[in-house]
Amino acid sequence: xxxxxxxxxxxxxxxxxxxxxxxxxxxxxxxxxxxxxxxxxxxxxxxxxxxxxxxxxxxxxxxxxxxxxxxxxxxxxxxxxxxxxxxxxxxxxxxxxxxxxxxxxxxxxxxxxxxxxxxxxxxxxxxxxxxxxxxxxxxxxxxxxxxxxxxxxxxxxxxxxxxxxxxxxxxxxxxxxxxxxxxxxxxxxxxxxxxxxxxxxxxxxxxxxxxxxxxxxxxxxxxxxxxxxxxxxxxxxxxxxxxxxxxxxxxxxxxxxxxxxxxxxxxxxxxxxxxxxxxxxxxxxxxxxxxxxxxxxxxxxxxxxxxxxxxxxxxxxxxxxxxxxxxxxxxxxxxxxxxxxxxxxxxxxxxxxxxxxxxxxxxxxxxxxxxxxxxxxxxxxxxxxxxxxxxxxxxxxxxxxxxxxxxxxxxxxxxxxxxxxxxxxxxxxxxxxxxxxxxxxxxxxxxxxxxxxxxxxxxxxxxxxxxxxxxxxxxxxxxxxxxxxxxxxxxxxxxxxxxxxxxxxxxxxxxxxxxxxxxxxxxxxxxxxxxxxxxxxxxxxxxxxxxxxxxxxxxxxxxxxxxxxxxxxxxxxxxxxxxxxxxxxxxxxxxxxxxxxxxxxxxxxxxxxxxxxxxxxxxxxxxxxxxxxxxxxxxxxxxxxxxxxxxxxxxxxxxxxxxxxxxxxxxxxxxxxxxxxxxxxxxxxxxxxxxxxxxxxxx
Numbered sequence: 261x262x263x264x265x266x267x268x269x270x271x272x273x274x275x276x277x278x279x280x281x282x283x284x285x286x287x288x289x290x291x292x293x294x295x296x297x298x299x300x301x302x303x304x305x306x307x308x309x310x311x312x313x314x315x316x317x318x319x320x321x322x323x324x325x326x327x328x329x330x331x332x333x334x335x336x337x338x339x340x341x342x343x344x345x346x347x348x349x350x351x352x353x354x355x356x357x358x359x360x361x362x363x364x365x366x367x368x369x370x371x372x373x374x375x376x377x378x379x380x381x382x383x384x385x386x387x388x389x390x391x392x393x394x395x396x397x398x399x400x401x402x403x404x405x406x407x408x409x410x411x412x413x414x415x416x417x418x419x420x421x422x423x424x425x426x427x428x429x430x431x432x433x434x435x436x437x438x439x440x441x442x443x444x445x446x447x448x449x450x451x452x453x454x455x456x457x458x459x460x461x462x463x464x465x466x467x468x469x470x471x472x473x474x475x476x477x478x479x480x481x482x483x484x485x486x487x488x489x490x491x492x493x494x495x496x497x498x499x500x501x502x503x504x505x506x507x508x509x510x511x512x513x514x515x516x517x518x519x520x521x522x523x524x525x526x527x528x529x530x531x532x533x534x535x536x537x538x539x540x541x542x543x544x545x546x547x548x549x550x551x552x553x554x555x556x557x558x559x560x561x562x563x564x565x566x567x568x569x570x571x572x573x574x575x576x577x578x579x580x581x582x583x584x585x586x587x588x589x590x591x592x593x594x595x596x597x598x599x600x601x602x603x604x605x606x607x608x609x610x611x612x613x614x615x616x617x618x619x620x621x622x623x624x625x626x627x628x629x630x631x632x633x634x635x636x637x638x639x640x641x642x643x644x645x646x647x648x649x650x651x652x653x654x655x656x657x658x659x660x661x662x663x664x665x666x667x668x669x670x671x672x673x674x675x676x677x678x679x680x681x682x683x684x685x686x687x688x689x690x691x692x693x694x695x696x697x698x699x700x701x702x703x704x705x706x707x708x709x710x711x712x713x714x715x716x717x718x719x720x721x722x723x724x725x726x727x728x729x730x731x732x733x734x735x736x737x738x739x740x741x742x743x744x745x746x747x748x749x750x751x752x753x754x755x756x757x758x759x760x761x762x763x764x765x766x767x768x769x770x771x772x773x774x775x776x777x778x779x780x781x782x783x784x785x786x787x788x789x790x791x792x793x794x795x796x797x798x799x800x801x802x803x804x805x806x807x808x809x810x811x812x813x814x815x816x817x818x819x820x821x822x823x824x825x826x827x828x829x830x831x832x833x834x835x836x837x838x839x840x841x842x843x844x845x846x847x848x849x850x851x852x853x854x855x856x857x858x859x860x861x862x863x864x865x866x867x868x869x870x871x872x873x874x875x876x877x878x879x880x881x882x883x884x885x886x887x888x889x890x891x892x893x894x895x896x897x898x899x900x901x902x903x904x905x906x907x908x909x910x911x912x913x914x915x916x917x918x919x920x921x922x923x924x925x926x927x928x929x930x931x932x933x934x935x936x937x938x939x940x941x942x943x944x945x946x947x948x949x950x951x952x953x954x955x956x957x958x959x
Contacts, residue, residue: 295330303327354378367393380404388412394420407431419444431455437465454480460489468497480505487516495519503527514539523547530554542567551575566590589614601625609634620644633658643668653678657685670696676707681726685754690718730801731850741791741857747783748799757803762839766794772837792858798843798851
C-alpha cells in the first residue's frame with residue numbers, strides 16, 4: 261500500500277467541528293478497504309459505493325497518519341473536511357475550495373501555507389480579489405478563480421505570487437485589467453480570460469512589459485468586435501497560442517496579427533468572420549495550427565493564406581464556402597486539411613496541386629457532385645480522404661486507381677450512388693480494397709435506380725448490379741452472295757477480353773464456324789458463305805465478368821478447347837462447334853439471322869449449280885480487278901491524249917525568213933523593144949519590189 265501524502269486534496273465542506281476523510285473508489289483500480297475496529301478504534305469507517313468515509317472527531321495530524329496507514333489498498337486521492345488550524349501542519353500542495361459559498365478570499369486560513377502549489381477557488385461567490393492577501397503563498401503556481409462574479413482586481417503593488425505560472429479567470433464579469441496586472445509575476449505563461457465582458461484584448465495589462473513570457477491567452481466568449489484597440493510595434497513577442505472563439509469578430513484585418521510573430525496555434529472558430537483581409541496571416545511564418553471553422557466565410561482567395569509556411573493543420577470547416585480556389589504554394593507543409601460542411605459543389609484538378617505534404621483531407625458534408633479524376637494527382641502522401649455526406653453519384657475510376665497505392669482510408673458513405681453497369685469497375689475495385697473502404701462502406705447505399713434504392717453498394721451481386729447485355733445490338737450490312745459484314749455495339753465492361761463471331765447455316769446447324777477478335781473490334785466480314793443460304797450469326801463477349809456459376813445466366817467465361825486451338829478452315833476462321841450452347845441471346849451473346857443472295861435466281865439443287873457457283877466465284881473474285889484495270893487503261897489513254905494536245909497547242913509558231921536572192925542588175929536587155937505582154941510576163945520579183953519602193957518614196 262502506498263500513501264501519497266504530497267497529493268492530498270484538501271476541501272472545506274459543510275461539517276463543523278468534525279474531521280471526515282473521504283477516499284473515493286476509482287474504477288479499474290485496486291479497491292481500498294476499511295481497517296478493522298481493533299486496528300482503528302478512534303475513527304469509525306464507512307464503506308459506500310462512492311468510497312471510504314472516516315469520521316474522526318478531534319483529529320490530530322498523528323491520528324490522521326495512523327488511520328491512513330491502516331487502510332488496505334492504494335490511496336489515489338484524499339478529501340479532508342474542516343481540518344481548521346491543523347491544515348498548516350499537513351503542508352498540502354493542492355487545496356480545493358471549489359463549489360463553496362466564499363464571498364471573500366479566506367486569507368486567514370491560508371496565511372503562510374508556503375507548501376501550497378495549486379489553489380482552486382472556482383464556483384464561489386467572489387466579487388473582487390485583493391491579491392495583497394496572497395502574500396503568504398510564495399510557491400503557488402496554479403490559481404483557479406473561474407466561475408465567480410469577479411469584476412474588480414487589485415493589490416498588484418505587493419510582490420505576491422512571484423512563482424505563478426497559470427491563472428484562470430474565466431466566467432467572471434471583468435471588463436478591463438489594471439496596467440500593473442501581476443507585474444511581479446514575471447513567470448506567468450497561461451491566462452484564461454474567456455467568458456468575461458471584454459471588448460478587445462486588454463493589451464495594457466498583458467503587454468510584454470508586464471508579462472514578458474506569456475505564451476497562452478484565451479479570450480473566447482467575450483464581446484470582442486476587434487482584437488486590439490491599437491497596434492504597437494511589439495505587443496506579444498512570445499505568445500504561442502491565442503484562442504478567440506464565440507465572439508463578435510466579423511473581419512480579420514491585415515494588421516490584427518502583426519503583433520503576434522511567435523504564434524504557433526491560432527483558434528478563431530465559432531465567430532462571425534465573413535472576410536479575411538489581404539495579408540491577414542502574412543507574418544505568421546511559424547504558425548502550426550490555424551482554425552477558422554464555424555464562421556461565415558463565403559470564399560478564401562488564394563492570397564489570403566500566403567505566409568503560412570509552417571502550418572500543418574488548417575480547419576475551415578462549417579463555413580459557407582461555395583467554391584475552392586487553388587491553395588497557395590506557401591502551404592507546402594500542410595498535412596491536415598478540414599473543409600467539411602461547406603457548400604462546395606465541385607473539386608477541380610488544380611485545387612490541391614500545391615499541397616504536396618497533405619496526409620488527411622476531410623471533404624464530408626459538402627454539396628459535391630463532381631470530383632475531377634486528376635484532383636489528387638500531385639498528392640503523393642495523402643492517406644485519408646473523407647467524401648461522406650455529399651451528392652456524389654459516380655465515383656471516378658481514374659481517381660481510385662491513382663490513390664490505391666498510398667491511401668489507407670477512403671470514405672464515401674451517405675452519397676446517392678447510381679448503381680448500374682457503369683459502376684461495375686468501382687464495385688470491383690471496392691471488393692479488392694475492402695480494408696481501405698471498410699469503415700466508410702457501411703452506409704454506402706444505392707440511390708438509383710429505384711429497384712436498387714437502399715441496397716448497400718458493396719453487398720450487391722454482379723447480376724443485381726448490371727443485368728444489361730454486354731453486346732447490345734448486332735447488325736448485318738453489305739449482304740453479298742458469298743459474304744456479309746457483321747457489326748455490333750457493345751458497352752464498356754470490366755473484364756472484357758474480346759469477341760467471338762460465330763455462325764452456322766440452317767441446313768447444317770452442327771457446322772459452326774467463326775473468328776476471334778480483340779475487345780476493340782466492332783465489325784468484321786464473313787467471306788466464306790454459301791449463296792442463297794440463311795445463317796444464324798452470333799457475337800459472343802469473351803472475358804471474366806464475375807458471374808457466378810450457380811446463376812441462371814450463362815457464364816461469360818468463354819475459352820477455346822485445346823483440341824481446336826489451331827484448326828483453321830478459311831483464312832482467319834475456325835471450327836468452333838463447342839460454342840453451340842452459347843449461341844442464344846443472353847447477357848454475353850447477341851444473335852441475328854441473314855440470307856445470302858442467290859446466283860441468277862438458280863436453285864442450289866440444280867445440276868448446274870456447281871458450274872454457276874464456279875462462274876459466280878470467278879466473277880465475284882475477279883470482277884473488281886477487271887473493272888479496275890479497265891478504268892485504269894481508260895484513264896491512261898485520256899491522260900496521254902490530253903497531254904499531247906496540250907503540248908501541241910503550246911508549241912511556238914516559227915516565222916519563215918525571207919530567202920535572199922542574188923541581186924539583179926539592170927542591163928540593156930531591159931530596154932528591148934516594148935512588148936506589153938512580154939514585159940508583164942517576164943518582170944521579176946525584184947523589179948516589182950523596186951518599183952513599189954520608188955513609188956512609195958514619191959511625195
